[in-house]
Structures are given as structure tokens and as C-alpha cells.
Amino acid sequence: MRRNLWGLLLLLAATGCVHRPSINHSYRAKSQDSRAQFLILHFTGGTWETSLNILTEGPVSSHYLVRDNPVQVYQLVDENQRAYHAGQSSWKGQTQLNAASIGIEIQNPGDTEGPDGIEYHAYPKEQMDAVIHLVKGIVARHGILPERILGHSDIAPMRKVDPGPTFPWKRLAEEGLIPWPDAAAVAERHGRYETALPDAAWFQSRLAQHGFAIQETGELDAATQQILAAFQMKYRPSRYDGIPDAETAALLDVMTTPPAKAP
Numbered sequence: 001m002r003r004n005l006w007g008l009l010l011l012l013a014a015t016g017c018v019h020r021p022s023i024n025h026s027y028r029a030k031s032q033d034s035r036a037q038f039l040i041l042h043f044t045g046g047t048w049e050t051s052l053n054i055l056t057e058g059p060v061s062s063h064y065l066v067r068d069n070p071v072q073v074y075q076l077v078d079e080n081q082r083a084y085h086a087g088q089s090s091w092k093g094q095t096q097l098n099a100a101s102i103g104i105e106i107q108n109p110g111d112t113e114g115p116d117g118i119e120y121h122a123y124p125k126e127q128m129d130a131v132i133h134l135v136k137g138i139v140a141r142h143g144i145l146p147e148r149i150l151g152h153s154d155i156a157p158m159r160k161v162d163p164g165p166t167f168p169w170k171r172l173a174e175e176g177l178i179p180w181p182d183a184a185a186v187a188e189r190h191g192r193y194e195t196a197l198p199d200a201a202w203f204q205s206r207l208a209q210h211g212f213a214i215q216e217t218g219e220l221d222a223a224t225q226q227i228l229a230a231f232q233m234k235y236r237p238s239r240y241d242g243i244p245d246a247e248t249a250a251l252l253d254v255m256t257t258p259p260a261k262a263p
Contacts, residue, residue, distance in 0.1 A: 034142035036079060037094075038101035039135065039149045040086055043162040045110030055105060060084050062103035064134060071126045073134055079141070089155035090213035091148070097155055102138055106131060111161055120164045128168060132175055139177065146178050147211075157212060157230035158223065165237035181235060181254040189250035203228060203244050206252040220244065 044051035048067060055061055055076055062085040065074045077083040085103030089095065109121045123131075138144065149172065152160040173180035200220040207214050212227050225242030232240035235251045 034144075035100060036102045036138075036142040036144065037148060038091065038097055038155075039138055039144050040097065040101050040103045040152060040155060041131075041135075041150070041163050041167070042085060042103065042105045042152045043108035043110045043164055043167070044105050045108070045162065047109075048107055051105065051107060060087075062105040064102075064104045066104065066106045066127060066131055066134065068107040068124060068127050071124070071130050073130055079138070086152070086155060088159075091150060091155045092211045095213075102142070102144075104131065104134065106163060106167075108163070111164060120166045122166050123163075123168065128171065132172070132177075135172070135177055136175070146176075149178050150211075151234065153230045153233060154211065157227045161230070161233070165233045165240055169234050179255070181251050185254045186247075186250045189253045190246050193246035193249040193253075197244060197246060198249055200224060200244070203249070203252065206256050207231065209256045210252065 042062065044055075044065070046054070052065065052074075055065055061077055061083040063075065063077045063079055063081075063083050065076055066072075067074065079102055082098055083103050084098055085105065086097040086101055089097040091097065094100065106123065106127065108123060111118050111120055113119070135149065139149070151167065151169075152162045153164075169178065170180065172178045199218075201216065201218040203220075204214055204216040204218070204224055207224070207227055208216060210231065212230070214224065214227050217224070227242075228244065228248065229240045229242035231252065232242070232248055235255070236247060
């Protein structure tokens with residue numbers, strides 16, 4: 001009897017005879033926004049053929065892939081779908097960012113072994129023009145905040161260095177896409193910190209305030225140096241050794257101090 005009943009229900013469903021309540025779209029909630037809250041930038045770290053194969057056939061993926069030569073933007077995952085590009089990640093307490101981000105992979109050899117150690121490769125201007133245009137479109141569609149346009153090394157500094165020190169973050173700032181430390185404010189604080197450099201606990205506290213997931217041990221341990229190097233790589237790419245200095249302290253201070261309110 002039960003088998004006959006299921007058969008009848010399937011037949012009715014197939015012929016459209018089962019009543020289904022319609023969905024009414026008359027009302028819209030004000031409290032909503034895009035599921036995409038972050039935009040994460042990467043370099044592929046391989047050849048075009050290898051990168052394309054990994055991102056289309058492998059266990060990782062990204063929404064976009066920007067080729068270097070010839071420059072071309074490929075969409076690999078719909079923006080409304082989740083791509084697997086961030087991995088274990090964290091920013092300002094929000095973790096597992098795959099579920100809340102759009103990922104852009106930029107074709108670039110990444111960190112390679114050279115005669116003098118690890119080398120990073122430049123991003124061609126035409127390729128960056130395409131990346132900037134792409135980022136602007138994504139930000140406009142999803143309302144992504146400037147402070148949530150990040151590199152893989154921001155959200156996973158213990159295991160990732162991309163997009164690396166040659167990525168032109170300052171150009172993104174000049175395009176109005178990301179915040180950037182005010183040069184005059186950095187210079188003023190630089191002199192102050194040359195006189196008295198803060199201790200490890202201060203650097204850890206400011207790195208955490210900036211957004212990094214860091215254990216505040218009060219010691220200049222290896223993890224702290226690696227995270228500090230990630231910060232330096234972005235805002236002071238001329239030297240990213242992870243060693244605290246006056247310039248790094250000034251940059252951190254400016255980036256983590258809210259602007260004074262007008263009287």
C-alpha cells in the first residue's frame with residue numbers, strides 16, 4: 001500500500017497536480033546585504049597551464065583568474081557560489097572566509113628560488129589595470145568595505161605570502177579602494193618611536209587590533225615576527241624581515257589609531 005501511495009504522489013507531482021503554495025515576493029527586509037563581505041587577492045605561484053589546471057580541476061578554486069600574458073580575466077566560479085581559495089583564515093575575529101569572500105587569483109610566478117634567495121616577480125601594468133577594474137566592479141556589486149580588501153597573507157600569515165611584496169597595494173589605495181597610512185602622520189610618529197621603541201606586547205596588541213589572528217604572548221616569538229613581516233610586506237615592502245623598528249611601529253600606530261573627531 002505504501003509503495004502504491006508513493007507512486008501516486010510521484011505521478012501527481014510529475015503531472016503538476018500536487019498543490020504547492022506560491023512564494024510571495026511583495027515584502028523585502030531592510031536588514032540584509034551581500035554574502036560576500038571580503039575580497040581576497042592571491043598570486044597563483046605557477047605557470048599558466050598549472051594554475052588553470054589546479055583552479056579548475058583541483059581541490060582549490062577562485063572566483064576569478066587574471067592571466068598575465070595575454071592579459072585576460074576568467075570567471076571560474078559564480079560570485080554567488082563559494083570558492084575554495086582562503087583555506088584556514090581569519091580577519092578581525094571572522095574565520096573560515098571562504099564562505100564570506102570573493103577570491104581573485106592573479107597569474108604570477110610568486111616566490112621562487114633565485115641566486116640570492118627567494119625572489120618575487122613584478123605584476124605587469126596591463127595585468128594590474130585589469131585587476132583594478134575587476135576589483136572596482138566586485139566592490140560596487142557587493143558593497144565590500146575598503147578594510148576588507150585583503151591579501152592571502154593578511155588572513156593566513158603563518159602559511160601564505162601572496163600576493164607578495166611586489167603587489168602594488170599603494171595603487172589600490174590611490175584608486176580609493178583600500179585605506180593607507182597617512183605619510184605625514186607616519187613621519188611624525190617615526191621620530192617618536194626612534195626615541196623609544198614599544199615592546200613586543202605593544203606590537204602584538206596593535207597587530208591584533210589591525211586584524212591579524214595573533215597570540216599575545218608578550219614575547220617576540222617566531223609567529224609574531226612572521227605576522228609582522230606580513231604587515232611590512234604590504235605597507236613597507238622595501239624591508240620585511242619581521243623585526244620591530246620605528247617605521248613599522250609608526251605605520252602600525254597610524255593604521256590602528258582612529259582619526260580624531262572634529263570638534
